[in-house]
Amino acid sequence: xxxxxxxxxxxxxxxxxxxxxxxxxxxxxxxxxxxxxxxxxxxxxxxxxxxxxxxxxxxxxxxxxxxxxxxxxxxxxxxxxxxxxxxxxxxxxxxxxxxxxxxxxxxxxxxxxxxxxxxxxxxxxxxxxxxxxxxxxxxxxxxxxxxxxxxxxxxxxxxxxxxxxxxxxxxxxxxxxxxxxxxxxxxxxxxxxxxxxxxxxxxxxxxxxxxxxxxxxxxxxxxxxxxxxxxxxxxxxxxxxxxxxxxxxxxxxxx
Amino acid sequence: xxxxxxxxxxxxxxxxxxxxxxxxxxxxxxxxxxxxxxxxxxxxxxxxxxxxxxxxxxxxxxxxxxxxxxx
Amino acid sequence: xxxxxxxxxxxxxxxxxxxxxxxxxxxxxxxxxxxxxxxxxxxxxxxxxxxxxxxxxxxxxxxxxxxxxxxxxxxxxxxxxxxxxxxxxxxxxxxxxxxxxxxxxxxxxxxxxxxxxxxxxxxxxxxxxxxxxxxxxxxxxxxxxxxxxxxxxxxxxxxxxxxxxxxxxxxxxxxxxxxxxxxxxxxxxxxxxxxxxxxxxxxxxxxxxxxxxxxxxxxxxx
Numbered sequence: 001x002x003x004x005x006x007x008x009x010x011x012x013x014x015x016x017x018x019x020x021x022x023x024x025x026x027x028x029x030x031x032x033x034x035x036x037x038x039x040x041x042x043x044x045x046x047x048x049x050x051x052x053x054x055x056x057x058x059x060x061x062x063x064x065x066x067x068x069x070x071x072x073x074x075x076x077x078x079x080x081x082x083x084x085x086x087x088x089x090x091x092x093x094x095x096x097x098x099x100x101x102x103x104x105x106x107x108x109x110x111x112x113x114x115x116x117x118x119x120x121x122x123x124x125x126x127x128x129x130x131x132x133x134x135x136x137x138x139x140x141x142x143x144x145x146x147x148x149x150x151x152x153x154x155x156x157x158x159x160x161x162x163x164x165x166x167x168x169x170x171x172x173x174x175x176x177x178x179x180x181x182x183x184x185x186x187x188x189x190x191x192x193x194x195x196x197x198x199x200x201x202x203x204x205x206x207x208x209x210x211x212x213x214x215x216x217x218x219x220x221x222x223x224x225x226x227x228x229x230x231x232x233x234x235x236x237x238x239x240x241x242x243x244x245x246x247x248x249x250x251x252x253x254x255x
Numbered sequence: 256x257x258x259x260x261x262x263x264x265x266x267x268x269x270x271x272x273x274x275x276x277x278x279x280x281x282x283x284x285x286x287x288x289x290x291x292x293x294x295x296x297x298x299x300x301x302x303x304x305x306x307x308x309x310x311x312x313x314x315x316x317x318x319x320x321x322x323x324x325x326x
Numbered sequence: 327x328x329x330x331x332x333x334x335x336x337x338x339x340x341x342x343x344x345x346x347x348x349x350x351x352x353x354x355x356x357x358x359x360x361x362x363x364x365x366x367x368x369x370x371x372x373x374x375x376x377x378x379x380x381x382x383x384x385x386x387x388x389x390x391x392x393x394x395x396x397x398x399x400x401x402x403x404x405x406x407x408x409x410x411x412x413x414x415x416x417x418x419x420x421x422x423x424x425x426x427x428x429x430x431x432x433x434x435x436x437x438x439x440x441x442x443x444x445x446x447x448x449x450x451x452x453x454x455x456x457x458x459x460x461x462x463x464x465x466x467x468x469x470x471x472x473x474x475x476x477x478x479x480x481x482x483x484x485x486x487x488x489x490x491x492x493x494x495x496x497x498x499x500x501x502x503x504x505x506x507x508x509x510x511x512x513x514x515x516x517x518x519x520x521x522x523x524x525x526x527x528x529x530x531x532x533x534x535x536x537x538x539x540x541x542x543x544x545x546x547x548x
Contacts, residue, residue, distance in 0.1 A: 056265045059272045066276070085541070105283045109276055116272040120265040133497075140494040147490055151481045157545050161477050165491060168473060168538050172495050175527070179498040218280070226287050232294040239301040246306070 012090050014231045021224045028221050035214035042207035059117040061208055065215035066110040070138060073103025073219070077145070078170040081163035091227070093159035094234075096166065097149055098226035102219060104142035110135055130181035137176050141169040155234060329414045330422050337426030340399075347392045351431050352438055355388035359442045370447045377446035378507040381456065384442075385435050386467060386496055392431045393471030393492070394478070394485050396423050401479055401546065410547055420539035421532070424472035425465075432464035455510045455517070459524060463503040466528040469535035470495050476542035498527055 010016050043061045076099045083092035114132065115125040126132065145162050152158035341347050362380050363373055373380075400406040400423075409419055439460055440453050448456065474492035478484035506520035 054265065055269060058269050062272060062276050101286075102283065105279055109279050112275045112279070113272040116268045116275070120268050137494045137497055140490070144487075144491040144494065147487055148477065151478070151483070151487050157548075160545055161542060164473075164538050164542050165477055168495065168535075171534070172498070175498045176494075179501045179523075222283065222287055225291055229287070229291040229294050232291070232298050236294060236297045236301060239298070239306045243301070243304075243306045 008089065014090065014235075017091055018228060018231060021228055025221065025224055028217060028224070032214060032217040032221050035210060035217055039207060039210040039214045042210055046203065047207045048201075048203055056117060056120050057204070059113055061211045062215075063110060063113040063117055064208060065212045066106045066113060067135065068212060069215055069219050070103060070107035070110050070135060072216070073099050073106060074138060074141070074166075074170065074173070076223075077103065077166050081166040081170075084159055084163045085167070093155070093163070094227050094230045095223075096163065097159065098230050099223055100142055100146050100149070102222050102226065104139065104146065106215075106219070107135060107139045107142060111139065130177060134173065134177040138173060141166075141173070145169075155237075329412065330418050333409065333414065333419065333422040334426045334429070337423055338430045341395075341426065341430040347395060348431060348434055351388045351392050352434060354391055355384055355435055355438055356442065358384040358387060359445060363445070374447040374449055375512075377443060377448040378452070378456070378504045378511070380446060381439050381443060381448075382460075382463075382500055382503050385439060385460065385464070386493070386500065388435055389431060389464065389467050390471065390489055390492065393427065393468070393475050394488055396427050396468075396472050396475040397479050397543065397546075398475070398484075406543075407547060410543070416540040416543055417536045420472055420476065420543060421469075421536035424469045424536065424539070427472065428465050428468035432468050433461075436460040436464055449511050452507055452511050455507050459503045459506045459521065462521070462524050462528055463499045466499045466531040467496060469531045469539075470499075472539045473535050473542065476539040476546070479543070479546045499524065499531075502527060 011020075039061070043058060047058070047061070049055045049057060077096045080092045080096035080099070083089045084096060111132075114135075118127065119125050145166055148162050148165055149158050152161055359380060362384075366372060366376075397406060400409065410416055414422070436457065439456055443453060443456055471488075471492055474488045474495075477491060478488045481487060502520050502524040505515065506517055506524055509515040509517040509520055
């Protein structure tokens with residue numbers, strides 16, 4: 001065990017994790033609610049319509065955070081997978097597994113809101129351009145990882161199998177992005193980079209940043225909660241095993 | 256309230272996007288909370304039955320590891 | 327190295343002797359390629375335009391059918407454990423088995439591709455390119471498939487899961503294989519740049535995939 005008695009080493013103790021996350025969660029939840037309300041207020045009453053995109057720019061305030069969380073979620077899964085494979089950190093498996101459905105939901109949201117934004121702007125719900133295609137494949141990777149977790153019953157084996165797949169996928173994702181990007185150089189898609197430019201007006205930038213932080217906070221609230229549930233689930237499984245053992249021992253004694 | 260009502264010709268798409276977000280996130284939150292409660296209840300039931308982790312002779316390797324660390 | 331070659335030869339011999347795997351893959355390839363024109367209509371111009379994509383996608387699916395068997399039979403009869411205990415590191419075992427899959431399934435599919443291309447009215451100048459890109463790209467398909475096969479080894483409904491895990495990973499090979507062919511058929515992009523990237527993808531996959539596959543195999547053998 002590479003457990004130095006540092007923070008991550010102490011975090012390996014599920015009881016310590018439960019205590020710490022239990023203390024943090026209420027504050028984080030409150031922060032999320034406040035940020036969401038402030039963000040939505042700013043979006044609907046403060047942000048002006050874009051001079052080119054009109055009011056549809058409002059979709060950006062949920063689309064960009066979703067897309068960011070889709071990527072961040074997969075980064076968390078990858079880092080946790082490396083932690084699980086190399087250091088065998090007990091919470092790494094839990095973190096990777098708990099992040100999957102949340103990341104998948106935000107990826108789905110990025111796809112849905114993106115296509116609802118694309119219809120009025122580009123005239124079509126879907127374009128096979130680099131970004132959309134690579135996000136779609138990211139979604140498939142999430143689904144594959146969840147299916148793998150579900151297919152293998154023993155948690156430690158499932159964790160390591162999923163970790164291997166997650167790392168293979170993380171190597172592949174940039175290649176996919178780059179390959180599809182390169183593939184479509186002929187018809188350059190309408191990209192969002194214009195909005196990412198530093199020239200972006202503060203009246204749009206501030207609501208966007210607030211929404212980004214709010215969504216990220218929401219992600220971590222959900223992630224921590226799901227991780228706690230996962231710890232509890234493993235305890236329940238362990239208790240059931242001891243129950244079965246005890247019952248067997250009792251039968252053995254009687255026989 | 257003016258800004259809310261006047262979202263231009265594409266209001267339908269904007270509301271659909273926000274609606275989809277609310278539905279997906281509400282579903283996710285509900286599911287995560289329900290799962291959390293479910294596991295908590297299972298754990299309480301088992302503990303009420305007097306099943307103890309530490310006194311266990313054998314369990315999953317994971318549980319043993321946890322036990323070893325705690326003691 | 328001797329043990330490596332012997333393992334490859336053994337696997338190829340077993341697959342060929344069994345026969346079923348190769349003919350099933352070939353038959354599936356033929357059926358998929360033949361059924362698409364029935365769905366799309368017999369417009370030869372359309373068919374020749376989409377021929378590279380159809381041939382590649384159908385080849386992926388046909389290869390995928392047999393990928394599951396790379397480790398499966400050897401796990402069932404216990405051979406895999408014996409091989410794992412042998413002198414060869416597990417990474418090389420995985421590589422040998424993926425290579426054997428490529429020789430016994432991948433190559434026959436590649437050889438069948440130009441014949442099926444006739445059905446799709448592929449332009450005449452593209453036949454050699456078709457062979458070249460497929461010979462280059464199919465090792466990546468076998469090696470990536472071996473990772474999926476190792477991960478799903480011994481699972482119920484492993485085959486369906488395997489497809490879900492592996493198909494997204496095939497995208498770069500598919501994209502560059504097709505774009506190299508389209509560069510020749512329709513221009514104006516350069517064939518060489520796509521083709522070299524396809525080579526790079528295959529080389530990287532051949533080196534990296536056995537490491538992942540071996541890590542996954544250790545889970546099943548432990």
